[in-house]
Amino acid sequence: MSFLSQAKTKRLLSVHGWSGTVLGLLLYICLFTGAIVVFEDEIDIWAQGAITHRDDLGIRIDNDFRKAARTVNPSYYDEVLIFRQSDGQMQYRFQSLQPEPRQITRIVLDPATNKITDRWQGASTEQPPTPGAALRNFWVDLHVQLYLPNPYGLILVGVLGLMMMAAAISGILIHSHVVRDAFVAARNPARLVGARDLHVLAGTWGLPFAFILAFTGAFFGFVGNFGVPVMATAAFGGDQQRMIETLLGTPDKIDPTVAPMASLDYVLADARKRSGGTLSSIQIQNYNSVSSRIAVRAAAAPGQLSGSTLEFDGVTRAYLGESHLVGQVPSVGNSLLGLMGPLHFGNFAGVASKLVWTGMGLAMAFVTASGLLLWTKRRQDNPTWQRFRRWIMGVIWGLPFAMLVSALAFFLTLPAGDPDWWTPAGFLLGALTALRMGVPRLRLATCALCLALPLVRHLTGGASWSEALIAGAWPVLLIDLLFLIAGLVLLRQHKLHSQQNLRTMIQEPAE
């Protein structure tokens, strides 16, 4: 029983279908890559073959940090960021806030040997070379901004988020039997009604998370480029500085008098006791001065969704309280803002939440793909739509294939130190090849790459399974196993399809 008239339902169906058709392929790319980069940290560890990774900052970091700080010009002491890289090394980033663009000195120190392994200096607008992270960076860029220049990519992804929400709402309105059809599997996927069943069923079950992922995605796409300027214009007459002061508070007056810093080890111990979670980074404002502040970022405590940031006085090491994203006191807005990240990235409970988020992302990608195929199946008499259908099939199967080719290019060029260029080039090459291959060959090629990548990773200098096991580097094993499982599933699918084709040929012999 529908509360919409037939004409309105028909119009809504057109809106639902056309909006999906115009941007559906981009949405599919965004959703599929998003489902993969949920494991971005693990992918980074896996790609670098790092076996000494740790999530936590550690207990004793003060000595190493001071040693690194002594080698940096004090003009870079305005802001210091300390965190552990995915390969287990510590990164210290010193930066001067004036003049724009900010000047950065980046130091990487290996805690095992206490030696500085990398040093880079430049403007914040430049990208320091990070060959080991090229694969992660490329896949993340593909998801976050579809590898388009900033801000166009972010805006486009924001639009895709809004479109996904609109499609979810119009989908509910069109299909009024959501609850009644919740258990109706696809009758015959080869027929139109079966294709419709597939799309409706996946859309129905994925509905709650479609809203969550679309809303948070649109938020991240728009907040920087639209949200802040619009809010400043609407509420503060275009004065962004006044808006920042209202939301974040007036910054304390800086006293440049030099003062000895408190021990970071003590501050970390205190923060660990108060937060109950893993400590992921430290930010120091005005290092080595009387007005220095230390902010320690803690991951979500067990059972919670969002982490916290604890502030300490940099000289007296006194606890100043928890800092808020907006405002000076706890508020609903602040809590909701704090939930945006965990709800979008699914990183609040380690690998368990990441697996669930990956599953949901893939389910959403399936809804998009099945919707596109349904739309073209309805128009199977039209040759133009059938050409478009072949394109859709090429993108659906070609995206995973091209991503795997980019990973292969990354591993093959990593020893030469040039994967930053070759990783996207590999993707482009894979995408162009995919569009010329049929689905069966594409499936087989994807399967071969899935099975080959763990071996290629190892042969190009990555850690072996025994080394990873001994060091407890589970991400290396996890990603390798996921690739092998995906490869075996695809191989089985390929065999089943081949058998099916053979049966069809036997049943319908040529005249």
Add this chain to the structure above:
Amino acid sequence: MSGWFVIVMIAVSLTGLGYLARTDAKRRRIFGQIALHRRRFIWPARLAVFGPGLLLVGLGHWSGLMIWAGAVTTLGWAMAAIRPQGYVHALYAADGIAIALKRHMLNLWDLTTHRWTGLRVQLSDLIAPKHHKIVPEEQLATLQNRITSLQAELDMQKGTEVSEPAAPALMSSQVQ
């Protein structure tokens, strides 16, 4: 307790969903299953589906709640997407994989003689297992009878002597 507790909560919800899917009238009708004439316990099943979520809310276990919600919707979709016949096939496939695995374990010692061939065959069995259906003896006998009767019919058409049937009960009707 956290991880296992959430897994148990997910399992309880999936059990409820499984019951609702199995007894869903529309699903049964569409896939040609006979209608259920016994009482359907909808509310206990719904309680099993949503109860764990409410419990997690009550306990303030927010990360567990999100994992539970995500896992139940994703696995619930997978559960609903498989047709009733699909479960039967899955059981056969699982049976086939179990048999292939058992054979693989037994043949592991024999790999020195047929190393590569053996391994390849076993791997191919694992990837695409053959359906090892258990055929009851009665069914075998019926098939045997049918073959014999067809043979007899063919012989009669050719004008040759009719061969003796293996099972007279079934053959008598065929000959007449």
